[in-house]
Amino acid sequence: MKRIAIFSLVALFLSCAGKQDLSPSETSKIVVESFYNKDNTTLKKHTTPEGFEGLKMIQDLMTAGKSGDSNFKVLEETSDDKTAWVRFTTSYEENPELFKLLKVDGQWKVTQQGPREKGPF
Template sequence: MKKTVIYSIVLLFMACAGKQTATPTETAKTVIESFYQGDKDTLKKYTTDESYANFMSIQDLYSESGNSNFKVLKETSDGKTAWVKFTTSYTDEPETFKLIMDNGHWKVTERDKGEKAPY
């Protein structure tokens, strides 16, 4: 009986340890790659409803394959909001995503009207 309880506790800890929240950078990379590869389910999971709708409105204009060569230029976070500036092989200019913490997960969201990135 003791062994069963110990094994159960160990399995519980292992299951919890496997569910770590992606960082803002990992989330931004996932969004970029899912957008260009047409993976709508993943894109929806890592964006707010408004951002997802905006991505869907332009997705037909873009389709890329291959390595994104995602490189972070700058990242900042206060725990609730994060900003990630990055480059990819898909665009000529750096891009910046605003992310918010939503139910324990980072999601790409739209900037508020007139809001500027911190860099």
């Protein structure tokens, strides 16, 4: 009986500690904050390879002198099975920003927009 209780607790703990499915908005917030805090490990985890390279190229130019709470606020969000768009504001930039996200292996990841590609908003 004691073994069953221990195995049940271990199984419950492992199931709760599994991968967390983040929404496009939650993923966008993580990417913004990791970008400005220069947490490239987290940034890479939540972006596609193209998205990471693009953000990494402009990171030093954009993050100079910007720190503190992001005050991330979603203005609009739309998604289908494979693609999502999130328009948001932060305390780091005056104008709203837009992220395109792709679902990769069941997880939302920020990617680069194509040249001349416009979002749905």
